[in-house]
Amino acid sequence: MDYLASLQLSLPEEILTLGALALMLVAAWGGQRATRAVSWCAVAVLLGAGIALFAAPEGVGYDGLYRADAFALFAKVLIYAAAAVGIVMAPGFFERTSGDDLRPEYPVLILLAAVGMGIMVSAGDMLSLYVGLELQNLAHYVLASFMRRDTRSSEAGLKYFVLSSLASGILLYGISLVYGFTGTTLFDDIATAYAGAHSLGLLFGLVFVFVGLAFKISAVPFHMWTPDVYEGAPTPVTGYFASAPKVAAMALLVRVAVEAMGSDVEQWRQVVIFASLASILYGSVAAIGQRNIKRMLAYSSITNVGFALIGLAAGTPEGVASVLMYLTIYIVMTLGSFLVVLQMRDAEGRQVESIASLAGMATTRPGLAWAFGIFMFSLAGIPPLFGFYAKFAVFHAAVAAGLFPLAVFGIVFSVIGAFYYLRIVKTMFFDDPAPGFPKREGVVEGGLIALAAVFVSPLGYLLIPAIGGASIAAAKALF
């Protein structure tokens, strides 16, 4: 395939890169004043990239390094949407937070991260995998420490950087082992080598790769960074961290597992099952004691990754489709929750993060409380909300693959998880009102919350044919 055709395939990434570079120039010249304009332009660039996604042809480009298929398309739509919400969430937050201003680098960084994530989910080779991963990581380190004068934010950025570099090191080590034992970094060739008598060295390498990726999706036991980074990072960044990068890393993990190691599911299934159950159990139990809503949501994201891994453990097309379904519903619930968290302020209008300050929100801010209540019940997977369908999909895939113990333990642990989601509802609806949040949310934020709430309400079931069909098509692309 010639180079021009390859360029056509990666059209969305090109739009994002050029857009990011152009906006960076605008930011450099315009400075602080240009923030708002740059933010909206960045959203427009993401939208353009999204349109390009559907316009670009499917195929394999750059000698197998890059794949544009239905799977990548599905993941990228989620990533771009989450990134756009991440940009939109930010201005309001920084206005209300004293000390640091939103600088125009913020949307540019998110755009660059989106490029990296796009390359990750389209990777057909260990090298493009690593390049994409590092590109998004570098952008994320900066985003985590975006509030320069806030020590917690800087701490979060540093922690993220150190631990994530370690994980990248492990990943690279795994890649080098794989290369050493197979002589290739292309997924397809690895799959061929893997399908034969696989050596211990290759298996070792693939386990290391898995560990590196498990760190990025914050699956237990590689989750330790998550609560600290989520708590310290500025809230819009946390919301964004909990959505887009999770989708990217999860999609990447699925691709590596299925494309490179798909021929022998049994080999890696037990690792995935362990990570899955450990994540669900640990995330649920640890979340109970949290007082900070962002930390609690961090543990909630660990739990949710565990549920998504159940779908992967099935190792079937249906399982992969269920993972995508789960991720779709999960990011809507998560972004919705963080949008609500952004509305939490004390009487002077400053941001607050303790769960106790939600008390009695149902009387002071009923609309917001109902929306948050819907997100919480939905995250707990209680029907008839849409979050139930996400769990339904992964458990269905697991049972169809014959993984009963996994399904039974997973669902019983999910009851523990329901406890802390209920605690939020209890605080909002049952407790006496704390001094409420005086200011109303902006039109955009309010609209997004309402949209997310409608999506996870039972009305979401109407979308099942559309999303389900797309996710199945995406999953088929891998097999």
Place this chain on the structure above:
Amino acid sequence: MLAIPAVAGVACLFLSANGARWLALIATLVDLVLGIVLWANFDIGGAQWQFQEHVPLFGSFGWSLGIDGFALMLVMLSVFLMPICIGASWQSITKRVPEYMSAFLFTELLMIGTFAAQDLFLFYIFFEGGLIPMFLIIGVWGGPNRVYASYKFFLYTLLGSVVMFIAMLWMAIDSGTTSIPVLLNYDFPVHAQMWLWLAFFASFAVKMPMWPVHTWLPDAHVQAPTAGSVILAGVLLKLGGYGFLRFSLPMFPEASHEFIWLIFALSAVAVIYTSLVALVQQDMKKLIAYSSVAHMAIVTIGLFAFNVYGIQGAMIMMLSHGVVSGALFMCVGVIYDRLHTREISRYGGVSYVMPKYAVLFLLFTMASIGLPATSGFVGEFLSLLGTYQVSTWTTLLCTTGIILGAAYMLYLYWRICFGKAEHEDVRLMPDLSLREIALLVPMAAVVLWMGVYPESFLAPMRKDADILAARIERAKPVGDSHLMITKAAQPAPKAAAEAE
């Protein structure tokens, strides 16, 4: 029928307190009328499943509704109790009325949906969805210890249900369908039936509730507002019985047979144990809650008697208990609204100051004991008749429980209504208001109707009971009683009616 509560439930949120009350009342009344129309159009002896509608959504999963005789009766029970609940909370609920009414309307929607669902997962969605509004009703408008009670209620029932969910997934994959009518005639392998049965049992036993997993019920009842208790006792508990009837028995007949000993043992323990516990309760609501556990145990033994009498008796028992215990909770609510205490010892001599109330309360007490001519008698009689063919001992034990039932209910009535009105405030209590009469009299009428002429309730269910009995025939237990009731004795329900 489902659309009305949904639309009204959302609309309620945007109304003032009074507007929400009226809208909720009108919506539930319209649903009641629709229910009656449904009953009138129900073709007795016709097709098993009627009023079916099906909209496929994704794969085999879809929006699929339809009712048979059992479901019809339980739907009727729900729509009948709903306006009464709304009326019961007319004055006693003063804070956040729109949300309260909305929660009730959604509960109604979900309950009707559960009974009418013809898809395995649609059933589960409605079944579990009922937890959310109930959790809020107990937690927001409940008594002082409401947070504990609402958590206990929610987590207990959720834990029971999730295992059932996995079993449902397995069933859907094994049989390749999620349609309940198809699954009713699908034979699962016997060894799998055991596991599936246990998984469903975990869910329904908690919901029912059976001893020893009943402990959430007294807490939930005591803390819930009056109308919440009515719904809880009246309809939510029936979900468990309905589940046994709809799933456990026809889908896993062999496993049901295997586990009869478990059901009988637990039920017999429940009847006697909870009756004894009820005898020493100081709190009116707790007493009635324990009596619910005892009555539901009679329902379970009736169901697992594997014959037509037992099944019909259990159904009538459920309907009767729904109305009677609902009415008893209303009676408690009436005096609670006046004195704001549920302590039995604070009352006494109520019959002097509130004669009308005393009459109605007496009627419901008698119905709860199972006096002939009330609905309770028909249910208990048929259930025990069915059980007697299978196990004499169980029947004997359960009958003892009924005697104890008479003891605690009469003791309750005696302590509240008779004696001297020792407390000054009791003497000042006004008798029933017009609103309260309007709520209690229809319930009394239904109780008597069901007691005197149960045929109108039995008729729609007879065919389904026959089908079910035929379906489980092959797994029928032999029975230790040699009393054989021949086909000639078929009109036993009428005999029950004539017994008065």
